[in-house]
Amino acid sequence: MMEALKLEQLKGYTKFPGPVVMIILDGVGIGTRDERDGVYTAHTPVLDRLFQEKMMVSLKAHGKAVGLPSDGDMGNSEVGHNALGAGRVFAQGAKLVNDALESGEAFRGNAWKSLLARAEKGGTLHFIGLLSDGNVHSHIEQLYSLLDGCLAAGVDRVRVHPLLDGRDVGAKSALSYIVPLEEKLTELSAGGKDYRIASGGGRMITTMDRYEANWEIVEYGWKAHVLGEGRHFSSAREAVQTYYDEDPDITDQYMQSFVVTENDVPVGTIEDGDGVVFFNFRGDRGIEISRAFEEADFTAFDRKRSPDVFYAGMMQYDGDAKIPKNYLVEPPAIDKTIGAYLCANGVSSYAISETQKFGHVTYFWNGNRSGYVDPSLENYEEILSDLVPFDQRPWMKAAEITDKVIEQVQLGEKKFIRLNYANCDMVGHTGVPEAIRIAVEAVDMCLGRLLKVIAKAGGIAVITADHGNADCMWTEKNGERAPMVAHTKNPVPFIVKDYNGNNEFELAGVEGPGLANIAATLCTLLGLEKPEDYESSIVKLTEL
Numbered sequence: 001m002m003e004a005l006k007l008e009q010l011k012g013y014t015k016f017p018g019p020v021v022m023i024i025l026d027g028v029g030i031g032t033r034d035e036r037d038g039v040y041t042a043h044t045p046v047l048d049r050l051f052q053e054k055m056m057v058s059l060k061a062h063g064k065a066v067g068l069p070s071d072g073d074m075g076n077s078e079v080g081h082n083a084l085g086a087g088r089v090f091a092q093g094a095k096l097v098n099d100a101l102e103s104g105e106a107f108r109g110n111a112w113k114s115l116l117a118r119a120e121k122g123g124t125l126h127f128i129g130l131l132s133d134g135n136v137h138s139h140i141e142q143l144y145s146l147l148d149g150c151l152a153a154g155v156d157r158v159r160v161h162p163l164l165d166g167r168d169v170g171a172k173s174a175l176s177y178i179v180p181l182e183e184k185l186t187e188l189s190a191g192g193k194d195y196r197i198a199s200g201g202g203r204m205i206t207t208m209d210r211y212e213a214n215w216e217i218v219e220y221g222w223k224a225h226v227l228g229e230g231r232h233f234s235s236a237r238e239a240v241q242t243y244y245d246e247d248p249d250i251t252d253q254y255m256q257s258f259v260v261t262e263n264d265v266p267v268g269t270i271e272d273g274d275g276v277v278f279f280n281f282r283g284d285r286g287i288e289i290s291r292a293f294e295e296a297d298f299t300a301f302d303r304k305r306s307p308d309v310f311y312a313g314m315m316q317y318d319g320d321a322k323i324p325k326n327y328l329v330e331p332p333a334i335d336k337t338i339g340a341y342l343c344a345n346g347v348s349s350y351a352i353s354e355t356q357k358f359g360h361v362t363y364f365w366n367g368n369r370s371g372y373v374d375p376s377l378e379n380y381e382e383i384l385s386d387l388v389p390f391d392q393r394p395w396m397k398a399a400e401i402t403d404k405v406i407e408q409v410q411l412g413e414k415k416f417i418r419l420n421y422a423n424c425d426m427v428g429h430t431g432v433p434e435a436i437r438i439a440v441e442a443v444d445m446c447l448g449r450l451l452k453v454i455a456k457a458g459g460i461a462v463i464t465a466d467h468g469n470a471d472c473m474w475t476e477k478n479g480e481r482a483p484m485v486a487h488t489k490n491p492v493p494f495i496v497k498d499y500n501g502n503n504e505f506e507l508a509g510v511e512g513p514g515l516a517n518i519a520a521t522l523c524t525l526l527g528l529e530k531p532e533d534y535e536s537s538i539v540k541l542t543e544l
Contacts, residue, residue, distance in 0.1 A: 018459025029468020166252025198268025
């Protein structure tokens with residue numbers, strides 16, 4: 001396999017001692033350059049200079065350019081890093097799921113048949129997932145299709161456990177999804193069926209942890225969904241409105257878990273003989289809850305009981321670890337990533353981020369595969385994230401990441417280094433302008449430190465982003481400001497800062513470039529001809 005990934009050496013290229021360092025400024029888009037734009041309003045002398053570089057272009061980082069169904073879909077870190085690492089555009093989760101549901105393919109597979117078998121024997125079918133139309137982790141219309149599929153198959157009893165978004169959609173928009181869902185379930189219950197909401201909670205508090213940053217989040221979800229432990233309410237609508245009334249500053253993503261009860265008895269705990277679907281299509285926040293349902297020797301927290309259920313994901317979230325074992329829709333088959341090519345051609349590499357984005361520079365970068373491509377050539381390092389709200393420490397772990405990368409550059413052992421600064425995305429999601437600007441400034445300061453060391457080593461810096469976020473801090477309607485906590489659809493910067501001294505590069509004049517063009521560009525900067533099926537390189541060697 002490795003032999004098939006051998007690449008030709010780039011003609012006219014001269015090797016140089018320094019590394020190629022790819023710096024991903026997560027959540028930094030090119031915005032409106034006004035008071036709403038946290039990147040523009042922050043003090044960023046380093047970025048300001050970089051934006052004037054001769055090898056600076058803007059890239060598409062949303063919609064069809066990263067494999068999403070339409071150009072109305074915002075980009076996200078998962079599809080962004082997939083595109084960065086794959087060098088081509090693959091149809092992503094949202095589109096694959098839409099197609100599978102519309103064609104009926106999702107309802108013809110073995111997983112769906114096994115779920116129906118549980119229902120036929122008297123079991124309840126449970127659906128857990130993010131309730132919104134953000135189309136980053138899930139889409140409410142996909143849930144509706146699954147519910148309609150249950151009715152068409154004659155399923156008598158269904159329970160939904162919605163996780164509130166407030167991150168990829170409006171910060172306090174939960175009722176605009178909860179109310180229609182309750183109405184939908186009431187309609188489906190006509191004729192003797194029993195379809196209801198059973199439990200839920202905000203996504204940053206309940207169930208949707210990732211990268212093992214905080215297993216307590218999954219435990220809160222387990223208690224609510226499985227055990228029926230949590231604050232009791234007569235309906236999900238009442239739960240959300242009560243939390244709003246009690247704390248006017250609360251946003252949906254940080255809302256505590258809730259349990260819907262009748263006569264003080266939970267209406268939908270998960271029991272032996274039931275079927276469970278986690279209906280998110282995106283993988284990173286679906287892995288831990290899947291493990292809690294599937295692992296016999298699970299030890300991350302005390303489950304108290306582990307019901308005998310048939311569990312399925314909307315998709316398989318980790319193809320290498322086979323998590324979950326069963327799923328409704330086949331994931332994108334991403335092969336021949338830039339990581340695989342570099343290893344096949346003997347290029348040593350180092351990847352680093354803090355916990356919140358560590359999987360993005362490893363798992364997603366490598367085409368949704370866990371672990372190393374070649375451990376003899378690669379080294380991955382994770383800096384543990386703080387377990388506090390991101391607006392309280394907007395500098396996050398940028399300094400620690402920078403220290404580690406500087407050390408690697410000075411050692412001179414790795415030819416390709418990639419890192420992700422998570423600040424502008426994670427703090428951008430809080431919608432707190434003061435914290436967002438500090439996050440941008442912290443990254444800018446670290447970037448300045450890093451560039452000095454790359455210059456001294458005679459290397460090349462590649463600066464880009466996976467999507468926008470900090471570039472829009474709020475929206476305004478009728479004079480009223482509302483926090484903008486979702487990703488933007490703005491383009492992102494792509495800058496090559498060249499200190500190598502042995503080669504001269506220039507822009508290649510690629511029309512409408514996107515994130516998928518970056519892998520071929522890295523090949524060029526590393527002296528390799530790009531793979532035939534990769535998108536074009538954004539730069540080329542200058543002809544002398």
